[in-house]
Amino acid sequence: MEARKTILIVGATGAQGGGVARHLLAGGRYAVRCLTRHPESEKAKALGRAGAEIVAGDLEDIDSIRAALKGCYGCFGVTSFWEHFEKEYGHGKNLIDAVKRSDVEHFVFSALPYCKKISGGALEVPHFDMKAQLEEYARRLGVQATFVHVAFYFENYLTFFPPQMQEDGSFAFGFPQGDTPLAAVAVEDVGSIVSAVFERPQEYLGKVVGIVGDDLTGDQYAETMTRILGTKVAYHHMPREDFAALGFPGAEDLANMFEFNRLYIPNRRADVEACRALNPKMQTFETWLKSNKGAFVKLFEREHARAR
Secondary structure (H helix, E strand, O other): OOOOOEEEEEOOOOHHHHHHHHHHHHHOOOEEEEEEOOOOOHHHHHHHHOOOEEEEOOOOOHHHHHHHHOOOOEEEEOOOHHHHHHHHHHHHHHHHHHHHOOOOOEEEEEEOOOHHHHOOOOOOOHHHHHHHHHHHHHHHHOOOEEEEEEOEEHHHHOOOOOOEEOOOOOEEEEEOOOOOOEEEEOHHHHHHHHHHHHHOHHHHOOOEEEEOOEEEOHHHHHHHHHHHHOOOEEEEEOOHHHHHOOOOOOHHHHHHHHHHHHHHOOOOHHHHHHHHHHOOOOOOHHHHHHHOHHHHHHHHHHHHHHHO
16 A cells, blocks of 8 residues: 655644644545644644654754655645744745755645735735745745635634623724725634645645635624624724724734735635635634634623623
8 A cells, every 4th residue: 555645734733734734634645744843732742643743843943844844745834923023034934945955746835915015015014924925935946835825713703803892781893904804714724725735736836825714894794793692793993093003012013914905805705715615614704603602602701790
């Protein structure tokens, strides 16, 4: 029996990489190797129990990446701006350089649009732009790659942008998206699309694949929350300047991201349809919300308790 080809997952204990690793393991077509700085972490151990080979390595150490890539047919890579900030470019460059010098035949890299370039310098979004620069670098090197552009996570409504309780007991969330649809996706579904891309290299090499589960306006997200959760939730547009002035780390970056979406990405319906063709079980916001209703109920309960 012919041995299965091996795919290295870089960032396997994170949101995107973890989903990719789990989908590839479930599919059984490939052997999965996971590069992590923390091989003794519970997330790494769980992947090991699921059948992955766990190897220690660091994106700051190019030799560890080269060692992990030995014998690999493919590689999925994602870098983290919010954890490493300006170091992200160096990390990504190390990964791309290592892939270029390896025998990898298909590299799938998680990138994003180049907001500063597309907006003519009007909007700089470092956590997008750095990944876009890495995509450009990989293309210049001639790496055999597919680039995935992953939408806003549905999970952000539970973490970074949870609905806040209002004076009347209802809830609301807001950001500078205006009336333009905001493309979003269940983070676990990223793995299903990346897995499909690995299975069809001739179709996707050199291409950008947008990963989107739903494409709704702020009002439509709020209406869905109200209907499914049984609690009134509203969306409030917040002007870019007001959001940027909130002052938390990354506030201006995120304000510019939403403003870029509002002005330059009218919709991503084509990406939704393409993802549905690859994964008919791709979750909509409504199906994801039904599966995560309990987490929102707890969030609302905590807010009510805090207000007492």
